Amino acid sequence: MDVTENKNVLLITGMEDKLEQSICHAASIRPENTVILKSVFPHISQPYSDLMRDIITLVFQKKIEEIFIVRSKNEEQADIDLDNFMLRNPHVNDRLQTIDYLFQNGNPEFPFSNLNEWLNGGKPVAVGIKQSVDLIRRHLFIPSHVKVRGFLIDTEHEVLTEIKAE
Structure with missing residues (x-):
């Protein structure tokens, strides 16, 4: 995995406690360069939802260079x-x-x-992550230089598995 130590990163995660610590360690992200946005569901269903507005706002306010959508492999569906x-x-x-x-x-x-x-939620976690990555990448208000990636994490072993989008 690419080291993202000095980049400003937006983590969109599930609601599990301490998930962001495992992600930062597994991805070599410095916590002080990280903004965390927690969401109950692994997918962004609408391009102009409140969640998407939050993402766009954070990208510009915090000069985000990379967005990670990360969910736990063991996450239970609603x-x-x-x-x-x-x-x-x-x-x-x-x-x-x-x-x-x-x-x-x-x-x-x-x-x-x-x-x-x-x-x-209606979708498996990996499908939701993949669709969200695609939606964010293609959004008119997300600058083209912002890298968007999706992952499942094994929190026990702190291993990230990338979910490839189209």
Whole structure:
């Protein structure tokens, strides 16, 4: 892996504690040159979402030269039981059906096919990382000199495995 010691790096990581320490060690990144942005899901679903706006802002404010999207190999996917939620909250059933209709019929505003897929992420971690790398690389507001890479990390052994994007 290239040593990125003196570059300003934006790490987009999962919510696990101390994940950024393992990443910095595995990638030879100096913590003082690192900005960390934590996200529950491994993918950026929309090019003009709040998360993407945060990324763009950090790239310019902090003079970011490289973006790493890194998720743990052992990360568990979200598992929100929508059916159970509706049983416990029957008063929101009509609203949920309306939202589900919008997901199924309102593309491209709703990039997922249904509410359950949106709540739970809908994609394997590696696929989400790959799609996010592609989205950030191609975004109009990300300078072409900013390098964007995606990784899975084995936190136990502090080993990064790069996820190649198109």
